[in-house]
Amino acid sequence: MKVSSKPRSGEFPTLQKAINSLPVINNCRVVISISAGTYREKVEIPATMAYITLQGAGADKTIIEWGDTADRVENGRQLGTFGSATFAVNSPYFIAKDITFKNKAPLPPSGALGKQAVALRISADTAAFISCKFIGAQDTLYDHIGRHYFKKCYIEGSPAQAPSTWAEHGAISPGWSLLTPTWTRLSPLEDGMTGGDKSREMTVFFGQYKCSGPGADFGGRVAWSRELTEQQAKPFISIGFIDGHEWLLNS
Template identity: 80%
Template sequence: MVTSNKSNELVMVEKAYVNWVKMHASSKQPVFKKAKNKLKPCLNIKVSKKPRLGDFATLQKAINAVPAINLCRVVIFIGAGTYREKVEIPNTKAYMSLIGAGADKTIVEWDDTADRTGQSGRKLGTFASATFAVNSPYFIAKNITFKNNAPSPPSGALGKQAVALRISADKAAFIGCKFVGAQDTLYDHLGRHYFKDCYIEGSVDFIFGNGLSYYKDCHLHAISNSYGALTAQKRDSFLQETGFSFVNCKITGSGALYLGRAWGTFSRVVFSYTYMDKIITSRGWYNWGDKNREILTAIVFVFAYAAGAAGAVDGAERGRGLDKGMMHGFKQGSLVSGDHHKKASL
């Protein structure tokens, strides 16, 4: 059974999370459906590598045991250990919380790549290469490492996308988690997402997709031996309310790193109060070979007053210009309003 302290903590996290969601409740994308969150856990499940200490020995079996069209908060506690399995949460199993024993202790890993042949006899593609895939809303993960063990591909290699985690649902939160891979580590696919105190490692486009996501106090680490890219945001329309916002983060690593590549014609990524190591290219961003995206995109706005931007992009911003009013709005989280999360006791 979950302890009262842990129950109270989950409720506090959930309430702060719901407040953040309400701050951006005007989203018009079809994926954003109205639903009432469930705050109080009604079912607790334990997963452990030691059979006597858990209800299940694998994470997927624990997820499979949750009733379809789940209507209450289910908390799955995952004991220490490396769980080598490919995991997927279907869209019929909402309100799931996964709590690890610590990001360095609870690890979920696999090694699929986009060019690997799946059970259907076809190539998996980037979407299906994920070690861990979430398709249900109101998901929470805390203190877990999600890892794709596929080796880092040489420059220019094709079909080597290797996703550690894909989130394709609305209203998800990740606290104290690690996402480890090389090319395409974190597929921030669709929906509103909150990342707090997370570590994200990769080489090329290692945070990518068309989510509306807020990254707070995260560590972004590049492992490229040549040129790499941190983000590839896929906002394809000026009317789409999507984009990535990074606040109080730090960027470290190796190689020469673009802060972003304009995967979408109207890509939007914002960095504020972010430390940048001496690996950021002076150009800052790449137009994906399409000069039109230099006019239409707002791929990267970098606030030059970010603390310790030793090797940061030249100038106050890259992409289209920001006046002081717009800059203030992005700093305060107008792109993805997450201030209410500061109240969460994590």
């Protein structure tokens, strides 16, 4: 199955149309090849469409972008952070390779409300992202639910500053593994993980290991942010941390 910005016979002009052509309940691996181009669309994969693989032509060549923010009103209601995502994955066993996911909403002024602008939201178990880029201004990567694997990925944006949505590069959950990342920070890592409660600093944890890019700089960070040693990082960088031996190698 192929998606092209200049479709020929049998090819799809948009990724969402290609996804919509699949069976409502999909339980076999489907590979969708996306040719080079910028695809300006908002994409969502339903919960029942599992085992989808997206193969781009390179993260600098295949770009999926949109520009929603949390305060945008649709059908009488604000989208919220959850609904602002350019690309939303709700099904398990999803794989993306060589693609940029982008929310092109501009960086909001300091203190502005409702400007969360998610590039990608993953709300399902067992997903893998290889050689992908995630670009946004605020809350770029919403790692919502499940076990996820990121390898050779670039993540750019500012952190979500709340106890339940934390990270240097967006909102993430405990079950994830990130290898050879490069990240760019648009604002400092402040005290969002503690909610301003100093007593929580006794148990809060934020560790970084062999990261590169401007966002990896420790300047201006909270005191409890730390660089991990190889021994400290070992439990977190093994695929065993996300039970990868059960699903990742077969993906």
